Amino acid sequence: MFKSLKFPVVAAVLALSGLATAGPLGIGSTATAEMIAGWDIDVRPDGMGLPDGEGSVAEGEGLYEAKCASCHGLFGEGEGRWPVLAGGEGTLDTLHPEKTVGSYWPYASTLWDYIYRAMPYPVPQSLSHEEVYSIAAYVLYLNDIVGDDFVSNKDTFAEVKMPNEENFFIDNRPDVNNERCFKNCADPSKFEIVTTINGVTPTGHFKEDSGVAANHYDGNPSAVSESGISTEKNITKVALSEGATLGRGVYDMACQACHNSGIAGAPKVGDVAGWVDRIGQGMDTLNDHAINGYQGADGVMPAKGGNMALSDDDVVNAVAFMVESSR
Numbered sequence: 253m254f255k256s257l258k259f260p261v262v263a264a265v266l267a268l269s270g271l272a273t274a275g276p277l278g279i280g281s282t283a284t285a286e287m288i289a290g291w292d293i294d295v296r297p298d299g300m301g302l303p304d305g306e307g308s309v310a311e312g313e314g315l316y317e318a319k320c321a322s323c324h325g326l327f328g329e330g331e332g333r334w335p336v337l338a339g340g341e342g343t344l345d346t347l348h349p350e351k352t353v354g355s356y357w358p359y360a361s362t363l364w365d366y367i368y369r370a371m372p373y374p375v376p377q378s379l380s381h382e383e384v385y386s387i388a389a390y391v392l393y394l395n396d397i398v399g400d401d402f403v404s405n406k407d408t409f410a411e412v413k414m415p416n417e418e419n420f421f422i423d424n425r426p427d428v429n430n431e432r433c434f435k436n437c438a439d440p441s442k443f444e445i446v447t448t449i450n451g452v453t454p455t456g457h458f459k460e461d462s463g464v465a466a467n468h469y470d471g472n473p474s475a476v477s478e479s480g481i482s483t484e485k486n487i488t489k490v491a492l493s494e495g496a497t498l499g500r501g502v503y504d505m506a507c508q509a510c511h512n513s514g515i516a517g518a519p520k521v522g523d524v525a526g527w528v529d530r531i532g533q534g535m536d537t538l539n540d541h542a543i544n545g546y547q548g549a550d551g552v553m554p555a556k557g558g559n560m561a562l563s564d565d566d567v568v569n570a571v572a573f574m575v576e577s578s579r
């Protein structure tokens with residue numbers, strides 16, 4: 253009786269939603285050319301997939317300095333511990349190999365693909381094709397792979413030969429199946445997941461009497477900052493409100509790139525003096541600035557840190573975390 257009812261209900265829902273158009277089951281809809289183009293952004297080693305457009309080393313210089321140098325250094329040397337993009341030739345077989353675009357990467361096209369897909373780190377996929385052509389040309393120039401008059405487009409880019417290409421080859425040795433070698437592992441049936449709060453190891457992690465030490469977060473909020481999640485450096489140990497506890501995960505994902513170390517003028521979390529006047533503006537202003545972005549005296553705070561997938565509540569929680577950790 254129950255079963256026989258199910259089908260008409262599903263069919264009615266699909267009919268109402270107007271989506272029942274394609275496929276043997278009558279569900280789904282055909283992707284439009286535009287939808288496919290949105291996903292189809294990969295570039296192959298031989299350059300296939302590179303779009304139209306053009307950019308020069310000269311144009312790349314200014315763009316790189318504005319959008320990349322704060323992390324990767326003016327000459328690709330890497331600020332602090334951000335990745336180094338240039339140099340390192342001849343170090344790969346030494347005790348301290350330095351893998352950079354120039355010393356390690358086999359194909360220039362990967363550089364185009366990577367920058368277009370993933371950089372700048374806080375606002376990925378914000379660059380136009382032309383900007384990526386220019387910036388990628390400039391990164392190649394920083395590595396002495398192209399001259400200062402290089403103009404990059406889909407033809408010239410596909411022709412660039414990377415110094416390390418030959419050291420990449422197909423490994424055709426047969427697969428080997430190893431014996432399992434872990435010993436004395438805890439019995440998986442003794443684990444129990446009670447809750448999953450973003451960014452915080454849940455309390456009550458282990459079943460009682462499981463014989464496994466609960467040496468993680470023990471439910472005491474002041475211990476959060478000792479759990480080594482990633483922000484330990486600047487952040488003082490304070491008891492966090494519920495919103496701030498949720499906000500910590502958002503912060504780690506979308507805000508710490510700038511606010512942990514003070515990139516591009518961002519106030520460091522945990523720097524009480526740097527936050528006093530900001531906090532004095534009131535939470536409404538801080539939340540508004542974080543959600544909608546603003547240009548301040550120290551730099552540009554991008555709306556939602558550049559991550560438009562965040563809800564307003566996520567951002568409000570992240571601000572609560574930042575404020576509570578900075579006073």
Ligand code: HEC
Pocket residue numbers: 316319320321322323324334335336337351352353363366367371372373374387391509510515
């Ligand atoms: C806020 C800091 C930041 C900014 C700004 C930034 N990057 Fe990055 N970049 C990173 C981080 C972090 C990684 C490593 C990411 C990873 O491994 O998942 C990275 C990795 C890279 C790599 C790969 C390095 C390697 O050898 O693996 C390239 C190339 C790169 N970035 C280029 C750029 C370019 C070009 C720009 C400017 C358009 C830019 N980045 C802006 C932080 C930044």
Ligand code: HEC
Pocket residue numbers: 374502503506507508509510511515516517518519530533537538539541542547548549550551552553554556557558562567570571574
């Ligand atoms: C690309 C770097 C960057 C990222 C990512 C970023 N911020 Fe900022 N943020 C800034 C800068 C720069 C300022 C300082 C602007 C000024 O006052 O001149 C700032 C300031 C702020 C302020 C202080 C506002 C005020 O009125 O004083 C808050 C709150 C804030 N950010 C929240 C966030 C939150 C929440 C996130 C993550 C969702 C985030 N930021 C991600 C760069 C960034």
